[in-house]
Amino acid sequence: MSDASAGQSNKLKLGALTALVIGSMIGGGIFSLPQNMAAGAAGGAIIIGWVITFIGMLTLAFVFQNLAGRRPDVKGGVYGYARAGFGPYIGFNSAWGYWISAWIGNVSYFVVMFSAFGSFETLSFFGEGNTTAAIVCASILLWALTWLIFQGVQGAAFINTLTTIAKLVPLAIFLLVVIYGFQVKTFSSDFWGTPALGSVLDQVKSTMLVTVWVFIGIEGASVFSERAQSMADVGKATVIGFLFTIALLVAVSVLSLGILPQEELAKLQNPSTASVLRAVVGEWGFALMNIGLIISVAGALLAWTLLAAEIVFLAGKDGTMPKIFAHVNEKGAPTYALLVTNGLIQLFLIWTLFSSAGYLALLSLATSMILIPYLLCSLFAWMITVKGDAYANDSAAKGRDLLIAVVSSIYGVWLIYAAGPKYLFLSMVLYAPGLLFYIWARREQNEKPFNTAEAVIAAIVLVLGLYAFYELATGHLTL
Numbered sequence: 001m002s003d004a005s006a007g008q009s010n011k012l013k014l015g016a017l018t019a020l021v022i023g024s025m026i027g028g029g030i031f032s033l034p035q036n037m038a039a040g041a042a043g044g045a046i047i048i049g050w051v052i053t054f055i056g057m058l059t060l061a062f063v064f065q066n067l068a069g070r071r072p073d074v075k076g077g078v079y080g081y082a083r084a085g086f087g088p089y090i091g092f093n094s095a096w097g098y099w100i101s102a103w104i105g106n107v108s109y110f111v112v113m114f115s116a117f118g119s120f121e122t123l124s125f126f127g128e129g130n131t132t133a134a135i136v137c138a139s140i141l142l143w144a145l146t147w148l149i150f151q152g153v154q155g156a157a158f159i160n161t162l163t164t165i166a167k168l169v170p171l172a173i174f175l176l177v178v179i180y181g182f183q184v185k186t187f188s189s190d191f192w193g194t195p196a197l198g199s200v201l202d203q204v205k206s207t208m209l210v211t212v213w214v215f216i217g218i219e220g221a222s223v224f225s226e227r228a229q230s231m232a233d234v235g236k237a238t239v240i241g242f243l244f245t246i247a248l249l250v251a252v253s254v255l256s257l258g259i260l261p262q263e264e265l266a267k268l269q270n271p272s273t274a275s276v277l278r279a280v281v282g283e284w285g286f287a288l289m290n291i292g293l294i295i296s297v298a299g300a301l302l303a304w305t306l307l308a309a310e311i312v313f314l315a316g317k318d319g320t321m322p323k324i325f326a327h328v329n330e331k332g333a334p335t336y337a338l339l340v341t342n343g344l345i346q347l348f349l350i351w352t353l354f355s356s357a358g359y360l361a362l363l364s365l366a367t368s369m370i371l372i373p374y375l376l377c378s379l380f381a382w383m384i385t386v387k388g389d390a391y392a393n394d395s396a397a398k399g400r401d402l403l404i405a406v407v408s409s410i411y412g413v414w415l416i417y418a419a420g421p422k423y424l425f426l427s428m429v430l431y432a433p434g435l436l437f438y439i440w441a442r443r444e445q446n447e448k449p450f451n452t453a454e455a456v457i458a459a460i461v462l463v464l465g466l467y468a469f470y471e472l473a474t475g476h477l478t479l
Contacts, residue, residue: 011229014237020303021218021241023164027109027300029214030171030249031116031293034256035272038265040206042193043257048200049207050250056411057215060374061242062404063381064218065235070390070401072231078373079311079320085380088320089438089454093461094373095315096434097427101369102308103341105216106301107348108366110138113297116271116290130352138349141298145305146342150333163299170292174277174285175251181280182258189261208418213367214249218242305342312337319445321437368423369430375412381405425468426477432465 012020029036037046067074067081074080078098083091114134118126126134197203218238228234256265256276268275271293277285313334316325325337382405384390391398416424435458442449450458471477 012233013229014233017228017233017237018241019164020306021237022245023167023299023303025215025218025241025245026164026167026171026248027105027297027304029210030252031271031273031289031296032112033210033214033249033253033273034260034265034276035268035270036210037207037253038257038262040197041203042190042197042262043187043254044192045197045200045203046207046253046257049204049211050246050254052204052411052414053208053211053215054246054250056408056414057211057218057242057246059404059408059411060378061218061238062401063378063408064238066401066404067377067381067384068231068235068238070384075314077311078370078377079315081380082373082376083318083320085383086376087451087454088442089450089458090376092315092320092438092441093431093434094376095311095320096437097369097431098373099308099311099341100430101216101366101373102304102311103345104348104369105213105366106304106308106345107352109297109301109304110134110142110345110349111352112270113294113301114138115269116274116293116297119269119271119274119290120287130355132353135349135353139346141301142342142345142349145302146338148302149305149309149338150329150335151331163295163302167292167296167299170288170295171248171252174273174289174292175248175255177277177280177285178255178259182255184258186261187258190263193262205418205420208415209364209367209423211249212371212415213364215242215245216367216370305338308341309334309338312341316441319441322441323444364419364423365426368419368427371412371415371419371424375409375416378405378408378412382409422477425464426472428461428464429468429472430465431461432469435462 037049041049064077071081071084074084079091079095082094111129111134113129114126114131114137115129117123118129118131118134125131126137192200193203218241252273256273259276259279260268265272265276271289274286274289274293277289312321312325313328315321316323316327316334316337325334325340327335327337329335381401385398385402385405388398391401439449468477
């Protein structure tokens, strides 16, 4: 076999890319979705929230599909598109924000996984997933995943495909059971919420970070575009993965409202799907969903460890991040990108021992970190349709893609508004240290770090980050 043929055979095909999209989106979030949504909204607002999310995320999926087709020269997904559209510093921040979102999200996955273990009486010492025993076992699993990826990205992607299939079985059983036990009277009770939940708009806003969180990973195929067998497969995998996942997510959250009323769902311990199923079939349902969550999160951890390391590796390859992150081992795995990523996860796991921040707080912070990278991708898609270079004389396609990009950009702005100032403000604490890495990388390239506009943006990020850190240190702001 020639080197070219061997290289092509090692590329990721449509099935593996689709599994990466589905596997990274369906993690722990779906198993906690009934409680997460009901905590701030009733049935009517939840449905409105899903409609908004469907339109917004569908346009974002189409944005990634269109960009894969119109700009196949741009690799790296959210990072590559931001860099191509807005320059190296904005591209760096997109990579940095995405990377931090990925590894903080993995910390939350470890917490919810060992919380699921702790739900079994014989393993109650794992508690809510942040006891000493939980952190020790999570750390062992973290470095086992690291070893696995060091054996080669293609092999890890194959295992991710298997775990993606395995995690869908308990979810399919859950849906069949809740359809059987669904009660219209329960579903319609206080459909628009009690006064304690606030206005319908407030309720809809409360669903936004949760819905975005469960869709983080929609860009999974585009991040791995450099390893894909075909750029056309990247776009197909994104849309197929999105449509499959949103059908599953909406069914899990909405049908649960027909089993238990909103007030009871809001008080459930996560993973809340376990308690919902127990209400219909008893303890075996509770155990099944906790086992399903453990399998699901194990797969999502693998997918997200791959994604987190890949984004830093790509940025290191073209000099936006320090070149040390571009190093690979003999199996092609990104060595230092993976070690630094998982080293930070390890530090945050230890931090959860001393912090009251639980799963919801961690996922809110992780989600806020990725809102800006998503918005930048939509704006880049808008930019290339306005310029028209990639469309030749295809005015119909240009008009369609422009509409998609505009709607996706509006959705991105809406998400930042719905998230509120707290988590965006907190995210500046994590964006600010990135300046050191960016300056390091630019010096390696013997290039000036910033132009005038970038210097202004960098100064704003630094000032906001320092002020947010002060507010955290003095207790005026908490996670």
